[in-house]
Amino acid sequence: MHYSQFRAFHAVALRGGFSKAADHLGLTQPAVSDQVKKLEEHFNVLLFHRHKRVVRLTELGSQLFEHTQRMFDIEKQAVDLLSANQVLEKGHLNIASDTPLHVVPLIGRFRQQYPGITVSLRMGNSDEIRAGLLDFHFDIGVVADMPDDPRFHSVVLRQDPLVAFISKDHPLADRQSLTLRELSALPLVLRERGSKTRAHLETAMQDAGLKVNLAMEVQGREAVREAVAAGIGVGIVSEPEFGFDSRLVPLTLSDCTASMTESLVCLKEKLPLRSVAAFFDSNQEDA
Incomplete structure (x- = not known):
């Protein structure tokens, strides 16, 4: 009516x-x-x-x-x-990810198979993405450390260690690694609360009986990189997210066992959508 x-x-x-x-x-x-x-x-x-x-x-x-x-x-x-028996020639997917690093190759592979499906990509931390999935704002998410939740369908993409990074002009720039105790004496630039990278580091430091020396809190990875490049402090990312930046130097955390698990996620009730199912199917090798 x-x-x-x-x-x-x-x-x-x-x-x-x-x-x-x-x-x-x-x-x-x-x-x-x-x-x-x-x-x-x-x-x-x-x-x-x-x-x-x-x-x-x-x-x-x-x-x-x-x-x-x-x-x-x-x-x-x-x-x-x-339309289950029809070819996916048109459609749209709203995708959110905590980093472009892992999701862009997935989108590229999907678009090669289904060029008629357009994609919107948003960035956010894992908590924001899960909330967006539950609110139906996003169809698919790539998130860190996905908890067990019967409402979601998820598959693990990869698991990576954490690394620290500093400005190339930092006094420790000639080092290859740091211990957590050494890290605790240095000013840190960390992402906002809700960031899984930050949560992992804080847990590792707490387990080691150490305190986090927070110098600056920022929104998003790019802001962390810029702050570290400006010499404000030390940043933390998962190893593949460091990438390459001539202004920065990575340092292995020698006694840190924390790692980041990235997963491809959607609401279970969205999995029957052909476009969503096709995205998962087209990336089975990664998932």
Whole structure:
């Protein structure tokens, strides 16, 4: 009964405005506005705060958006189910990863097989990505240290040790390795809480009876690299994530046994989606 109104509401909430929603739906802006207005009037509620050209969800609107997100995702699954015998020629995947290092090759392999499927890639820490998967914002995630959770389907991609890195001008730049005790005496540049790299290091230091000497907390790996290159402190990453940067020098953590496990993850209820299943299938060798 209210399908077209829910569709208009969802498009406005998703796209952040009536004009963008109208373009997305192939309708005029007045038509979209009318559908949303009818929904609000029928239930005598306010779903959007409107101020000039700025549109913002009300608290009730945010709650409804969670339901319509699921509603239209289920619709997408139903369409995929009915199209199960057709070739994947069109479609879109929303993918999130804690680092581009592991996910970009997977996307490349998938796109070679299914060039008609477009992909959006977002970066975030593992906690943010799992939350996004549960909120249906992402179809697939690549996350570190995926816990056992019956809601998710996951396969391990790789497992790697942690390494420290410093500026090439650092007094220890001629060293090959550090102990955790030596590291505890140095200022550290760490990612935000929720970062699995940070959590692993803090656990390893605690187990060794040592304290973390935090000099700076930043958002994201690139910010860590820039801060370390500027001489602010020592950074920590998994070994393959260090890559190459002429400004930086890696140091093995000789007595640290902590490692990072990267996994390919989706909600179990999303696995029947042909595009999601195809992504997992196209990367079976890595998974």
